[in-house]
Amino acid sequence: MRSYKKGGGGGYPKNFFFRSAAAPPSLALGCGVCDNRKQLEGDVSGTQTQTKSWTGNEIRETFLRFFEGKGHRRVRSSSLVPHGDPTLLFTNAGMNQFKDVFLGLEKRDYDKATTAQKCVRAGGKHNDLENVGFTKRHHTFFEMLGNFSFGDYFKEKAIPYAWELITSPEWFAIPKDKLYVTVFGGAEVAPGTTLGVDEDARKFWLAQNVPAERVVAVPGLKENFWAMGDTGPCGPCSEIHYDMGPTASEQGHADCKFPCDCGRYVEIWNLVFMQFNRDASGKLTPLPKPCVDTGMGLERVAAVLQGVVSNYDTDLFQPLIQEAISLTGADPIIAAIDYSQEAASLRVIADHSRAATFLISDGVFPSNEGRGYVLRKIIRRAIRHGRLLGAKKPFLSEMVRPVRDLMQKAYPDLVQTTPQVMEVIRAEETRFLRTLEVGSRKLEEALVQSAISSYRQHRTVIQRRAPGEGTLQTIDDALSNLQQSKIIEVVKLIAVLIRKHLNQGIVIPGAQLFQLYDTYGLPTDYISDVVRDAGFVFDETEFNKALEEQRARARASWKGGAGKEAANPAYAKIADQFTTEPDFYFATSAKDTCIEAIVTKNGAVKELKAGESGEVVLDRTVIYAESGGQMTDTGAFYDPSGAQVVAEVSGAYYPVARLVAHRVTAKDTLRVGDRVSVEADAERRARIMRNHSGTHLVHAALRNILGTHVKQAGSLNAPDRLRFDFSHFAHVDAEELRDIEQQVNDEIRYNCQIETAVTSLEEALASGALAFFGDKYPESNVRVVTMPDPRSPRGFYSKELCGGTHVHRVGDIGVLKIVSEQSVAAGVRRIEAVTGIGALEHYQQRAQLLSQIASKLNVGEDAVLATVEKLSETAKHLEKELEAQKRKGALGQLEDLTAQVQIVKGVKVIAAEVANVDRAGLRQLVDSLRQKLGSGVVALGMPDDGKVALIAGVTKDLTAKVHAGKLIQALAKLVGGSGGGRPDLAEAGGKDTAALKSALQAIPSLIEPWL
């Protein structure tokens, strides 16, 4: 097995967690029963011991139940793909989905919430992927338990809640003598503004009977002060730490005191108190309604409650590690030694299989940019570690099932997505294995090139320094007669020779190796191992530089790829006062609407002059703002009389929830407070609506015909076409496409009236409505679009959560025609279709094309196919005949050419111009001539399509004197071209056909000096 070398610094402390006897590694916890809680009652002293074994699943559920009992709404985890937040690569904290609520941009019908949030930290500033697996608490995927108060309670309740949950014998019953808490210890929070110790928080902790010496004020901004950004909500934090005992110290501390960051004291819960608003000048103003945001790492608290030091020893990971052992064939005895590289590889696989499963389940697919690139790195890193453990076959896809088994109770979505997730990972594994093959070959080529050029450069020096060096002859011989199978041996020989006589290694440029890493996905340590094994020097600094540049590009690409910039900050204030009432569901024109705000890049302004561009917020609009895959409307504002256009509207969007910003160019001065009429382009809208309703039909038909694994992965409803991306692993064949089209058009002809209703999210999902889980839906007031069908047992053909506009009756679509089906990413297919007028145009274009072809062929339209078949037969026949002619021509010339042999210093030379052969024929001719001569030099040239083709062949006995490559280079110069090749065979091309004759005539004089 190859040894694992960890790149870069950092590391793995020497005494890194041997398992202590006190923390047994086996976690046969099974399904914990809550019966033993009674035993604990009455024992509320600070020295109680935990007797209950909590499973990870129980901990998560208990947390949520605790806060539900305190009046919190249990809110489902949001997607790992943050919705509408382009500043974030992945959801990385419980508060992400509530960001707009904290900012006051969005109101919910509850003011207290609790969640178990899926999070991923990888590829960003928070987490260096390379650490994961080599520490006890680094993860790419983890779960954050949290409770949130949106202006309801503050420190006075957040602190007692936290203390009760973790210490009460009714709940987690963590011994109080193992706990420490911190409060904010004061710092300069903005230039000139200094905050003191958070005495409030300290007071509330003391009120819980936490001993004063265990409430530690930590000064400074880094540890205990939180801010959403440079401006906005901010405030002090309070953290709860758990003492894991001296065995957890990574620095071998036997009796260090809190706070020491040696690994003994572990932060398990962070309570954030959003107390202030910070403005652009840095000034802090107390928030009228302060908020609470807390985060407890499930994996950490599981380690605490299960009495183990490492998160990876909890029941959230152990079943995965056991599965990885059996899938990879790792040695279980070595794997049980925590500091072994095998154990690290297993932790990597356990962690990464969770991340990959959840990311793909949430709609991320492996790709070369943005989120997909991070996912690809995670998958490939896991595969690499699997191979280190001895896995020969794809194994990672098999890890998805145990991840599902562990997590499906909390994340029921996994049950449905597992087959597809497995397919995606399997495809990525297959691709990666292929990559390794191709990449290894390329790497070998790079080594050979460097070795040969280095050898040529230093040969004379070596010969001078060591005249008796016999290796030189061996290498010369080998290079003049290279056999593919021997090449690596020769390369190693060169490396040894250069090290021996020049006292230096051959350096492979790091940038070149990075290319291999980047283009072929060869892992860094694989590359460095191969390079070092061959006796070369791996230029790590330059490699890392190239890597850093590439990372910066990757970061830039996902920001750009999000396609949406963070909203102009002016909208936060506007959203406080206004919302836009949507009238676009009912009409395409509205009279007497009011301009509430005008925003330009300078922020909110009072007016927009004629000719200026900006964004306008109305109290009410019929312009559909781009969302849910439906393109925005275009249109115009009119003066109240409706006679005069006062602004052209090129589109609209939602800068924040429930506020529509129109992108306008003013034709007349627009002022805040003006009243205008709004018109959307009705024809364009009608086309979009037909396509949007068509999309719902296609979605339903795909699920009926291909299966319910089909999930929407994106859609676009434009005026000219609809596009629907969906998860499906195979190509959709022509027959399936025809079935889909037929079913959709049958539904269209059935012509039911489309129904829309507004209900709660839970109710909508319970009724069978499809939701696109990459999207964020409110808990209540979700819109459900139903296409009824009394023929179906469910009573409907399609039911989806959708905020878009639809036709009145399904029949209004007219007809739907699928125009293409293709792959857009691994496991994602794309269908494009046209409807209504668009479909008519499509049919008309096709009919016209057919009529044009028929008239070109001079036959009737019905005879087109037969005629084309006949033509293609004839063409094939003619091609064959032509090839035969050429071959005959080449062989016919053989005798002629042999007769043209000349003798130069005793060597037979043929230099001639040929005709009527292709390049393959030319090569064949040279071979035949070489054979005929037995020993000699052959150079042939021919005009080829206005250019010159040249080829030179030298029999093996002469290559030491006449190098075909050198000969061809000299010839190429004469015809204004370039070329090269092996010592025995080389080719060139040139532009100057007129010079071909004289070039061929020059051959004897070119060769003569070499003989």
Ligand SMILES: [Zn+2]
């Ligand atoms: Zn310590």
Ligand SMILES: [Zn+2]
């Ligand atoms: Zn829709």
